[in-house]
Amino acid sequence: MNTFLRVENLHIRVENKLVVKGATLNIEGGKVYALIGPNASGKTSLAMAILGHPEYEVVKGRIIFEGEDITNLPMPERVRRGLYVSFQNPPEIKGVKLGYFLERLMKRRYGKVDKNIILRYSEELGLGREHLERDLNVGFSGGERKRVEVLQLLLLKPKIAILDEPDSGVDIESLKVIASTIKDVVEEGTGVLVITHYRNILSYLKPSLVYVMGEAEIKMCGNVEILDLVERCGYSCILKGVCERDANEGGA
Amino acid sequence: MREEPEWLRKFRERALSLIDKLPEPKYGARIDLEALSVERELREYDESSPVVSKALKRLHFTMKEERPFLLQVNDFLRKKYAERLSQLGILAEDIDTAVRKYEWLKDYWFKAFPMALNKLTAFHAAYSRGGFVLRVKEGVKLKEPIQMCFIVSSSSYAQLPHNIIIAEPYSEVHILTGCIAPRGTRYSLHSGLTEVYVGEGARVFSIMIEIWPEYVHARPLKAVKVDKGGTYIGSVIVLEPGASYQAFPTAILMGDMSSVTAKTVVTARGNSEVDVGEAAFLLGRECRAILVTRAVAFDSATVKERIRARGRGWRSKAYLECSGLILGDRAKIFAVPELEAISKDVELYHESSIGRVGENELMYLMSRGFEEDEAISMMIRGFLDPGLSDLPAPLRIQVESILERVAIEGL
Numbered sequence: 001m002n003t004f005l006r007v008e009n010l011h012i013r014v015e016n017k018l019v020v021k022g023a024t025l026n027i028e029g030g031k032v033y034a035l036i037g038p039n040a041s042g043k044t045s046l047a048m049a050i051l052g053h054p055e056y057e058v059v060k061g062r063i064i065f066e067g068e069d070i071t072n073l074p075m076p077e078r079v080r081r082g083l084y085v086s087f088q089n090p091p092e093i094k095g096v097k098l099g100y101f102l103e104r105l106m107k108r109r110y111g112k113v114d115k116n117i118i119l120r121y122s123e124e125l126g127l128g129r130e131h132l133e134r135d136l137n138v139g140f141s142g143g144e145r146k147r148v149e150v151l152q153l154l155l156l157k158p159k160i161a162i163l164d165e166p167d168s169g170v171d172i173e174s175l176k177v178i179a180s181t182i183k184d185v186v187e188e189g190t191g192v193l194v195i196t197h198y199r200n201i202l203s204y205l206k207p208s209l210v211y212v213m214g215e216a217e218i219k220m221c222g223n224v225e226i227l228d229l230v231e232r233c234g235y236s237c238i239l240k241g242v243c244e245r246d247a248n249e250g251g252a
Numbered sequence: 253m254r255e256e257p258e259w260l261r262k263f264r265e266r267a268l269s270l271i272d273k274l275p276e277p278k279y280g281a282r283i284d285l286e287a288l289s290v291e292r293e294l295r296e297y298d299e300s301s302p303v304v305s306k307a308l309k310r311l312h313f314t315m316k317e318e319r320p321f322l323l324q325v326n327d328f329l330r331k332k333y334a335e336r337l338s339q340l341g342i343l344a345e346d347i348d349t350a351v352r353k354y355e356w357l358k359d360y361w362f363k364a365f366p367m368a369l370n371k372l373t374a375f376h377a378a379y380s381r382g383g384f385v386l387r388v389k390e391g392v393k394l395k396e397p398i399q400m401c402f403i404v405s406s407s408s409y410a411q412l413p414h415n416i417i418i419a420e421p422y423s424e425v426h427i428l429t430g431c432i433a434p435r436g437t438r439y440s441l442h443s444g445l446t447e448v449y450v451g452e453g454a455r456v457f458s459i460m461i462e463i464w465p466e467y468v469h470a471r472p473l474k475a476v477k478v479d480k481g482g483t484y485i486g487s488v489i490v491l492e493p494g495a496s497y498q499a500f501p502t503a504i505l506m507g508d509m510s511s512v513t514a515k516t517v518v519t520a521r522g523n524s525e526v527d528v529g530e531a532a533f534l535l536g537r538e539c540r541a542i543l544v545t546r547a548v549a550f551d552s553a554t555v556k557e558r559i560r561a562r563g564r565g566w567r568s569k570a571y572l573e574c575s576g577l578i579l580g581d582r583a584k585i586f587a588v589p590e591l592e593a594i595s596k597d598v599e600l601y602h603e604s605s606i607g608r609v610g611e612n613e614l615m616y617l618m619s620r621g622f623e624e625d626e627a628i629s630m631m632i633r634g635f636l637d638p639g640l641s642d643l644p645a646p647l648r649i650q651v652e653s654i655l656e657r658v659a660i661e662g663l
Contacts, residue, residue: 075618076621087616095635095636096633
């Protein structure tokens with residue numbers, strides 16, 4: 001069976017406020033998807049609810065992972081089934097060294113630790129031994145933090161990954177490294193949904209489908225040409241449906 | 253009656269006469285000394301007995317052929333490889349034998365620690381039994397840790413060993429001490445009194461690991477005197493503090509350019525009452541002191557962290573830190589830093605903080621598949637770790653393995 005994440009008409013509440021009012025999307029293994037939309041349209045909330053973050057309450061709709069309803073599963077359970085969600089702003093964790101953290105992660109995932117693999121993957125992402133010796137994210141630059149998130153993706157090889165702005169605050173060199181790593185992981189079968197504000201990363205990744213979120217809903221989806229449309233007329237006119245016909249013509 | 257030299261008999265008589273006159277100890281939960289026996293028939297164990305091997309395992313002690321080992325179960329001290337130590341220039345002897353053999357011991361008997369501080373110290377001075385003397389000859393350096401283990405296996409009993417460590421000038425010694433009672437031990441007291449004399453330019457490294465079951469009270473008493481250019485680096489790891497635990501090891505930096513780094517980490521559970529910290533007196537010129545206490549309180553445990561520095565010596569500096577992590581709904585942590593500068597040209601700093609496990613950090617770890625308990629354990633390990641740096645390799649490995657236990661088994 002093909003790896004599959006299906007989100008059906010999801011409604012999400014945070015602190016008594018409905019932040020997502022209808023999100024439907026599908027992610028298949030081995031493909032790249034994009035989720036775009038203006039700030040505060042609910043993209044991160046959607047990612048967090050799929051992850052199972054307890055602050056993001058699903059009030060309506062379902063999350064189906066490989067045919068199983070995981071809407072009410074605790075977060076670590078979902079992760080164990082092969083879901084990975086990277087953080088937009090990963091926190092600093094004092095006293096927990098990056099190298100030690102990755103070893104624990106590897107032990108958890110594979111039952112054994114191979115320090116050589118950890119070092120090799122780190123170096124592929126331009127993070128060296130000195131980073132492994134430092135506390136997780138403490139004093140790391142924005143770009144380094146994003147690389148750490150992608151390094152974990154590479155190490156865990158999840159079935160489905162949602163990457164929340166892996167390209168924000170990242171310089172062009174870092175961006176190339178991050179994008180090519182994501183590509184490698186996709187080639188090995190992971191289905192990836194990239195949340196982003198920038199076209200740049202998507203021109204590397206060539207998503208097969210782009211979802212557009214606005215006003216707490218997934219309003220539409222289409223192929224990459226939808227991005228041209230966004231660039232030309234901005235989110236507001238697309239979301240009003242003015243260009244909807246154009247989008248659909250260009251889309252599936 | 254024990255055969256002891258005249259000076260010691262007199263000393264004990266004086267201590268005995270003071271017990272009733274002295275006040276209760278200022279810190280820590282009150283202990284009923286009268287309910288404890290100091291003279292009784294006790295079982296003797298050797299290192300092959302299950303009580304001992306279980307204890308060593310819980311302390312993560314590694315027994316190696318070349319690693320010297322001293323073991324005291326209740327009152328009985330055994331030593332292994334003491335001959336090898338004496339060939340290297342290190343005297344290791346049980347104190348009851350040593351007092352009969354060496355007249356010089358009286359110059360180190362309660363010369364770092366004040367006998368008449370309170371009821372408990374006088375009680376200790378009057379009744380102490382067992383313990384060891386470790387004397388490292390001038391210039392002798394031994395990097396292989398000397399392991400020592402104290403086990404209380406009897407109830408209604410007070411274990412009162414007196415230990416004296418003398419590092420002669422320019423010597424170096426590494427000591428790993430484990431203090432433990434088997435689970436199921438009822439009301440009893442462990443109060444080891446340790447006096448450390450660090451000679452000119454000498455270095456002493458020490459780790460102490462303590463594991464006490466819920467009815468045992470622990471009162472380790474410790475004072476360290478450091479001569480010119482000497483260094484004392486010590487960490488105390490209290491994994492299970494028992495019914496109550498109180499310790500306030502004090503370093504007296506006598507000599508110029510002498511230094512101390514003393515750290516304590518505690519994890520307290522249940523109803524434990526813990527009162528820990530360190531003190532340093534910076535008397536010589538250009539002395540340095542770093543004192544760190546880190547505590548994690550679960551359940552209904554109460555932890556008081558005290559750190560105190562008194563600076564007098566010209567251009568002396570002290571840095572003090574105490575922090576706490578509260579995990580129990582009814583747990584309490586108090587942090588009491590005290591800085592006393594009694595001359596100018598002294599610099600004293602402190603940092604204190606008490607908080608809980610950060611929600612963001614916890615969520616992040618859980619988002620990577622760790623269960624809540626696991627994620628909290630990792631963060632506790634991370635919180636305690638800085639309290640245990642500065643240790644040389646073999647001792648550091650010991651600490652790592654203990655921390656790993658905290659991280660993986662969640663204690």
